Amino acid sequence: MPRAWRCGALAMVLFAAPAVAQTVDGALDGIERPAAPGDPVRTAEIDQRTAEIGATLRCPICRQQSVAESSARIAREMQDVIRTMLMEGRTAEEIEAYFVEAYGPWILLKPRAEGMNLIVYAGPGLAFLLGGFLVARRIRRGRGRDDEERAEPAAPDHLRKADRRWIEAALRES
Amino acid sequence: MLSTLGYASVIGALLAAAVATAAGGWAGLSRSGGEVSAALARRAAYFAFFAMSGGMLVMEVALLTHDFSVEYVARVGSRETPTYYTAISLWSSLEGSILFWGWILAGYGALFAFTRRREFQALRATGEPLTALGGGLAHGLRTTPLVLGVIGVVQLFFFGLLAGAANPFGIVDPAPANGPGPNPLLQNHPLMGLHPPMLYFGFVGMTVPFAFAIAALLRGNVEARWLRDARRWMVAAWAFLTMGIIGGGWWSYEVLGWGGAWAWDPVENASFLPWLTATAFLHSAMVQERRGMLKTWNLTLMIATFLLTLFGTFLTRSGVIDSVHAFTEGVIGPVFLAFIAVVAIASLALIGWRGNRLRAPGQVESPASRESAFILNNLLLVGFTFTVLLGTMWPLVVEALRGDRISVGPPYFDQVASPIGLALIFLMGVGPALPWRRAGRRQLERSFAWPAIIGAAAGLGAFALGVGYFLPILTIAFAAFVLTTIAEEFRKGIAARRRIAERSFLGALRDLFSRTGQRYGGYVVHVGVIVIALAISVSWTWKTEREMTLRPGERLDIKDYEVELVEVWAHEEPHRFVIGATFAAYRDGRGIGEEQPRINFYKATGQNIATPAVKSSLTSDLYLTLMAVDPEGGDHATVRAIVNPGIVWLWIGGMIMGVGALIAIWPWGRSRVRAAGAELLADPAAAA
Structure with a gap:
């Protein structure tokens, strides 16, 4: 490995700062969840609905980017949570409620029409x-x-x- | 040394602005005399530009020579940043961008004085001033110094900021050996050299129409020439703003890596709000030109546009947008807010005081008339402005009142913007084909039969071809409807010119543009808007996305594209480490070259920025973002691939809009000006 590689990799791990929208601080942790086509319960429909729900949730460390769009690690983890919950058969409302519980109403990119x-x-x-x-x-x-x-x-x-x-x-x- | 020189320049400009304000105001408002002060206001406008150019130059020299004793350079400069990004880091942080703003403002003031130089020459050449009955400056010569005076007031504010709260020339002692460099996001793509200046030219340009409006209110008089000139300045600023907004979308697309161009971010909304009100003015001004109506309304729109540029700058620069609690942290926040309040209250008072003198004589006679279409257009645009403003401000309101934090984001804005946008597009097809005053039933049938048939056919055709979504079908139908009416307008215009002036086809087209540039340039702008609307609706509906982890030699297929990982690599540059992956891209089995999405790590600030790789074509873009790589060195990489159909047409549509605006303000030869002057002398009624 060239020096640049080691320095770059080291620096990224050490200083990874979740400051801006495009932080990819998960970049060097390898792959948490490869998009495996062979996954038995995961269907194209689940992926589609994951993306749809992800588009209504805010990436917590980004500026006005949705979970579906962001490449930040936390957004990708939330994406995984959504997918898992969908595969467990939860509804979109339940998933939304789960994230509101965890982060407050701020997590919804489209505020609830109430009050x-x-x-x-x-x-x-x-x-x-x-x-x-x-x-x-x-x-x-x-x-x-x-x-x-x-x-x-x-x-x-x-x-x-x-x-x-x-x-x-x-x-x-x- | 440089600090002192720069600060002296700013003080010089500040003094010049004070002189311009006082002299311009005196020449514009006094009842007698004023020749000397008018000339003084003009010189002051030139001098302010000269001094600010000096300040800019000093800052550029300080940046490029890495003089870290200058506070601003110490904050945004670094020896490792490439020269190009060092030069443009002038607008990468608050103080520098205010300096840039001030320079452009001074430039507009000087340019305005320059365009009116003939008036001053007339003063000098005749030896004796052209005087009105009561002596002193003639009526028509008082507006120019007054406009310069109002620009001077705005300059006082911005130059004052530079001399005080946002002084870029502060001294750091002892000077550090190196600095952190600009925000990584702002040194990641060459478009940073183009998009912010465009926006600034647009934002600051709105000062000139604002000054026209205030001058008209102060003098209680709106003339035909005044309106024509004010609108030309507005078109110019509007064109810059349009380019700035579209350029910003392009930058966002090329840099931010999520595959889109517009996210209804508060910063984006801040640039969109004045664009909306300026667009409303460009339309309602035509009602005033033709029918003498809506004078007060038009002045209100000009003032509102200017206020929204200030407000947008306040929102994005004070830190208030992240949280209301960040408000007190920004130094310039309160100052900006105070200036906005003063301008708003003073303008309202002026409108209340002078409104009656500008009362419109005309009336709208029929709902089926072009003035009705323009008024409806204004209703939609101003309603749109209100909606975007409400959505942008709502989180702040809720936090201030209840302490809760909520978000209002893209899903909300998309939902409210789609119907308004579609209604505006529909109106673009209706307005041009309606006559002024009133349209008869026969006329309506004749004008709209074909466009309606072609629009409906296009919508049905799209449906028959398998377009299964409501939004694109409606957009396609409306687009066909609008394009047909525009084509018909051109056909009629060209046929008339060929008949009357016996011109060739191209000659007739040139005539249309040179004689009626406002109108036909406007139609070209409309074509650009239609292209953009189609691009948005198509790319939203058929955007496809896939994410996969690949080892070298493995492929990901998406739509008609295939992507094969060739290798993962890394290298070091002076200011950053770069980790990238090389992919071989194929479309329909044919190789279309290599793509290298990358992750840049900026050493000075410790930030990672993912830079996507984009392969554009007229039909669709292949957009690759590197999401993760194997930390052990190049064994595998996770890539997100997006296929964006038709997105290139967003930028093409933007360029068409720019060309249209250029046609509208192009100085098509002085002969036209002379002809217009002669026309005015021959027939005073033509001024209406």
Whole structure:
């Protein structure tokens, strides 16, 4: 092995810091769980559902990355927990509850629609309703005044004398 | 030495900004006189740029010569960092990026003064100033110094930060022999040299339209030329922001290793919010141009955009986003917040004071009109802004009120953004085909029959070809609908030019762009947006992922790709160790070259960064991330392979958007300006 290899490997083991999203501090521990195709209970469907549930859980040491996306060791371990629980026949709700129990509601990338959190779900809808109402009123008001409005076209921003002289000067200049 | 020189530059710029503010404000607001102070404001704008350029240069010299007695260099520099990353580490940390921000701000001020140089030349050339009836500067000449004055106020804030709370030129004594180097994530990919400057040019560029808005409010007057100019500046800043956001997605895709481009991260949202309001303005400004309506609303959007750029910077730079409790730790957090509050309150007061003078004379006459489409577009974009803001801020609100920590992440944003995005795309097909004022039933049928048929056919065709998901089917149908209306617009425009001016096909196209660049450039932007929407929906729906541990010679197959591990290797660079794996990639059995995903270990900061290897093609990308390697040296490696269909079209769509924006603001020859001036003289009503 070249020196670089040993230094790199040693350094990675010693200093592995879970500071940023892409920390791969599990990198040198070998393989915790090779994705073995021969695994009897593990099916493509289980893998699919593991990924789906993983996408709704936050990787605890990353910045806004889901368990399914992150390559951090803890995220991969959580992924294994999800898979194991699914293979034991637990439901998605039970798995979610398990992680909320362990980490608090913070672990859910999509907050539960209950209590105060209802605002974050209802807020956009209410805002669009209110905005839509204001816009509709404005458009209807315009239609009401249709006739008088058409007789009198939108007043133009008139040019002041000074502006006209300035334009003339600028044109002469160019 | 360098510290003193740099700090002196900042102080010089600060003084220049003070002069620009005072002189510009006087020239813009006084009732008589003002010729001298207008000229002074202009000189001050130039000088501020000169001084800030000096400061930038000093910092670059300090970085490149590794002068660790300069505090900022001691924090982000290291002798081992490659020169390219040393040069761009100017924006890798807070103080340096504020310095860069200040330099761009000074640049915008000077550029604005330069574009209005003819006004000042007119002042000088005639010897006697062009005066209004009451004496002093003519009305039309007062806006320019006032805009310079408002830019000066913003400069005062940022240069003040540089002189105080965020001073990059602090002195370290004794100077350390070496530094830690920039954050590893920021020295891992060359795109770091491109994406942040684009964002900064976009963010800072929003200052100019903001200054236009404040100047208009102060003077109680919005002219046609004012609107045209304000919008040009807005388009320019918007284009930079667009490139910055897409470049950020690209960077994230190439660096972060999870195979995606956008994660609704607070930092990303912070750049998206002003983009949304700026986009809203670019559309509603057209209603003002054609119908004289929405003046106050447009001013509000310009001000809101500027405030959101400040707010985004505050969110991402103060540390408040990780936790409300981190708020007090950042020095510049409270200062930023105070400035935002002052600007917001002052702007609101101005709008309240002047709102009546800007009251719109026009009315929307029918729901089936282009102005209605634009207003609906604004409703969607502003509602979108509110939604993203709510989701981004919600964790902070909950933590502040109840002390609980919650997350609002991609699953939430995807859910709320999809319907809004689809509605916006649909509207892109409706708006351009609607006439101003009102559309009759016959006209509606004529305009929309073909686009609707083609859109429906595309959706059904996608379904028949086996697309089994709702989102992509709808996106494809809407995309076909929009592209048909845009094609029809071009067809009509080109046919008209060929008839009237007897131009060739390409000549007619050039005419469309040079005479009506705002409109046809806008359509090109829309094509870019459609391309991006299709890329997003396709890559989300059909993204495939597989993870496997391989020994040399073993293969992983995924979709039409195969990946074979050749070897695991390691080498040492001055600033990092690299462990990588070489894979031979095959597509449909044919070799497509070698891929080398790697894990970089940065010595100075002790961080591991996994760098993916990406093989792009127009149909799909093969994306490899090295997840783990055999610690004993190269016996096996765990790799995650992702096949991302169509993701290249995200970047291509972004480039199309950029080209469209360029068409819209391209100076298509001075003859057009002269023609516009002559037109104004001949027919004052044309100004409306």
